[in-house]
Structures are given as C-alpha cells and as structure tokens.
Amino acid sequence: MSVIELHGLTKTFRTYRKDKGVLAAVKGLFHREYTETKAVDAVSFRIEEGEFVGFLGPNGAGKTTTLKMLSGLLHPSGGEARVLGFVPWERRDGMKRQISLLMGQKNALWWDLPARESLELNRAIYEIPREDFQRSVDELTALLDVRDQLSVMVRELSLGQRMKMELIAALLHRPKVLFLDEPTIGLDVVSQKTVRDFLKHHNAEQRTTIILTSHYMQDIEELCPRVVLIDHGKVMFDGELDRITSEFSANKIVEVKFSSAVSCAFSHLGHVLEQKPDELRIEVPRGQVAAVCRAVLDQAPVADLTVSEPPIEEMMRKVFGDRKS
Ligand SMILES: Nc1ncnc2c1ncn2[C@@H]1O[C@H](COP(=O)(O)OP(=O)(O)OP(=O)(O)O)[C@@H](O)[C@H]1O
Numbered sequence: 001m002s003v004i005e006l007h008g009l010t011k012t013f014r015t016y017r018k019d020k021g022v023l024a025a026v027k028g029l030f031h032r033e034y035t036e037t038k039a040v041d042a043v044s045f046r047i048e049e050g051e052f053v054g055f056l057g058p059n060g061a062g063k064t065t066t067l068k069m070l071s072g073l074l075h076p077s078g079g080e081a082r083v084l085g086f087v088p089w090e091r092r093d094g095m096k097r098q099i100s101l102l103m104g105q106k107n108a109l110w111w112d113l114p115a116r117e118s119l120e121l122n123r124a125i126y127e128i129p130r131e132d133f134q135r136s137v138d139e140l141t142a143l144l145d146v147r148d149q150l151s152v153m154v155r156e157l158s159l160g161q162r163m164k165m166e167l168i169a170a171l172l173h174r175p176k177v178l179f180l181d182e183p184t185i186g187l188d189v190v191s192q193k194t195v196r197d198f199l200k201h202h203n204a205e206q207r208t209t210i211i212l213t214s215h216y217m218q219d220i221e222e223l224c225p226r227v228v229l230i231d232h233g234k235v236m237f238d239g240e241l242d243r244i245t246s247e248f249s250a251n252k253i254v255e256v257k258f259s260s261a262v263s264c265a266f267s268h269l270g271h272v273l274e275q276k277p278d279e280l281r282i283e284v285p286r287g288q289v290a291a292v293c294r295a296v297l298d299q300a301p302v303a304d305l306t307v308s309e310p311p312i313e314e315m316m317r318k319v320f321g322d323r324k325s
Pocket residue numbers: 013014015037038039057058059060061062063064065066
C-alpha cells in the first residue's frame with residue numbers, strides 16, 4: 001500500500017456572488033446566486049514511503065486545497081484519498097499523530113509566547129514524552145541554527161527564525177508524512193538554503209514522506225526527484241523532474257566558446273540567444289543538435305562546446321504560460 005493515495009479527488013467551492021449596489025444587496029436577501037469553483041478536479045496519484053515530491057502549479061491551481069484535504073482540514077466534494085491507510089477528513093487520532101502540515105503563509109505558533117513555550121504547548125497537545133521532546137528540540141534547533149532564539153517571543157523573531165521554529169513545531173511529534181506548503185516563502189537566500197539542507201537531511205535520515213509546494217525552483221531542483229504539476233485543479237504531469245524538459249521542450253541549448261573572435265552569423269542554425277565575439281548561445285531543435293554542433297565546428301575556431309537542457313524556470317513558463325508558477 002502507498003503512503004499517500006488519491007483517486008479522483010475533487011473539491012468544488014460554492015461562493016455567494018455579491019453584485020454591487022443597494023438594489024443588488026436587497027435582491028440578494030431573497031434570491032442568492034452562487035458561483036462554483038472546481039479547485040481540485042479529479043486528481044489521482046500515489047506516493048510511496050520516503051518519497052520527496054514537488055507539487056507545482058501557478059497561483060490558484062489547487063495545491064493548497066489538495067494539501068488541506070490530505071491533512072484532513074477540508075472535506076472533498078468527490079473522490080477518495082488515503083494517507084497512511086487513513087481517510088484524512090475522518091480525522092482519526094492515529095493519523096493526526098503521524099502527519100504534519102506546515103503552511104508558510106500562516107502561523108501555527110503562539111505569537112505572544114517565547115518560542116520554547118510555544119513548542120512546549122505542542123508537546124502537551126501531542127503528549128510527547130519530555131525526554132523525547134528535549135532531544136528533538138536540542139537536535140532540531142542545532143540543525144536549523146536557532147538555539148539562541150528559544151527564549152525570544154515568537155512575534156519578535158525574524159521571518160526566517162520563525163519559519164525554522166514552525167518547522168521544529170511541525171516535526172516534534174516525528175510525523176511520518178509532511179505536507180509543506182511554501183516553507184521557504186519570503187526567506188532570505190541563506191535561510192532558504194538552511195531550510196533546504198535541513199529538509200534533505202531529514203528526508204534521508206527519517207524516510208519521512210514529503211509533499212512540497214514552492215514557487216522557488218531551486219527548492220524543487222535540489223529536493224524533489226519527482227514532481228506533480230497541476231493547473232486548473234488537474235494533474236498535467238507526474239514524473240521525474242528531469243523528464244519535464246524532454247516532455248515540454250522540443251529544444252536544447254548549445255553553448256560555444258571560441259578560441260578567437262568570430263563575427264559570422266549563426267541564425268540559420270537556430271534561435272540565437274546570445275552572441276559575443278568569443279561566445280555563442282543558440283537554441284536548437286533536439287533532433288538537430290549533432291548537425292548544428294558539426295556546422296559550428298566547421299565554421300569557427302571552437303575552444304569549448306556544451307549542450308544543455310533549457311533552465312527549469314523557462315520550462316515552467318512554457319508549461320503554465322506567463323502565470324506565476
Ligand atoms: N475557501 C475557499 N472558498 C472559495 N474558493 C476557494 C477557497 N479556497 C480556495 N479557493 C479557490 O480555489 C482555487 C484553488 O486555490 P488554492 O489555494 O488551492 O490554489 P494554490 O494552487 O494553492 O494557489 P497559490 O499558489 O496561489 O497558493 C482558487 O481559484 C481559489 O480562489
């Protein structure tokens with residue numbers, strides 16, 4: 001049995017449509033019109049123990065709604081899901097103790113308490129034995145470099161420090177499944193890296209099954225061998241991150257360094273991205289890479305030549321159009 005399984009999971013939100021003006025407001029008292037949004041539309045996938053899966057899509061694609069259903073915060077409108085064998089929205093105690101949802105845009109810690117006491121409250125909620133709690137706090141604060149901030153009020157922590165404390169709170173009860181919704185949002189690059197390194201280490205050591213959403217492609221590239229792409233509530237791709245480029249891009253990039261200045265034109269070979277006297281970057285159809293390399297070698301004094309896939313950010317723009325992925 002997979003750790004996470006979804007079959008046709010669907011969520012439709014029904015919202016009251018309010019028109020402008022007093023007349024419309026009075027009319028609304030007698031006759032209400034509703035708009036339906038299919039936030040998650042028959043989503044199916046399986047995730048095995050220890051997998052680290054990136055869940056990507058533009059704003060409003062349905063990522064958070066899916067994670068909320070998987071962690072039992074929302075009831076679906078249709079379909080099925082199981083997490084560790086439990087139906088999440090039945091909210092059985094056995095499941096709640098084995099999963100964690102961290103939402104980067106929301107606070108789970110008590111704002112007016114020092115971080116240590118806020119963690120202490122989580123210890124009580126999850127009935128974590130004191131010794132285990134102390135060991136986890138020592139280990140996690142050291143790894144995330146926030147030991148000195150334990151006595152600081154949560155409201156006074158920087159965003160990066162607070163997010164690290166949130167992560168510690170989410171991990172105190174040693175969940176087997178972790179849903180991370182934008183855990184690095186707004187963090188400076190150093191904190192982003194600390195959190196990323198920590199998550200990589202945690203996943204490898206504990207074999208925790210993790211679903212991660214992030215708008216930072218570096219998070220995904222470093223952490224997630226597998227990605228699920230979702231748009232308008234539907235899964236558009238599910239597979240290895242490396243496969244996205246071959247599936248969605250018909251082109252490769254050829255980069256050439258010349259041993260002396262070159263002035264001839266290369267536009268007949270492909271789409272020239274950049275040309276300097278001693279450098280060339282050209283995008284060419286996959287099937288023509290070998291022929292283009294031969295032509296460049298024939299035409300100019302080449303010192304170095306590399307062929308690469310287009311950057312993953314570019315792929316995302318191609319997959320999702322210009323909306324923010
Ligand atoms: N409580 C709600 N009531 C009505 N509509 C909702 C509700 N929550 C989400 N939606 C709608 O469902 C759709 C999916 O939203 P969701 O938050 O799941 O997207 P997302 O992929 O997480 O986006 P983002 O990257 O911006 O966080 C959106 O159109 C959103 O407006």
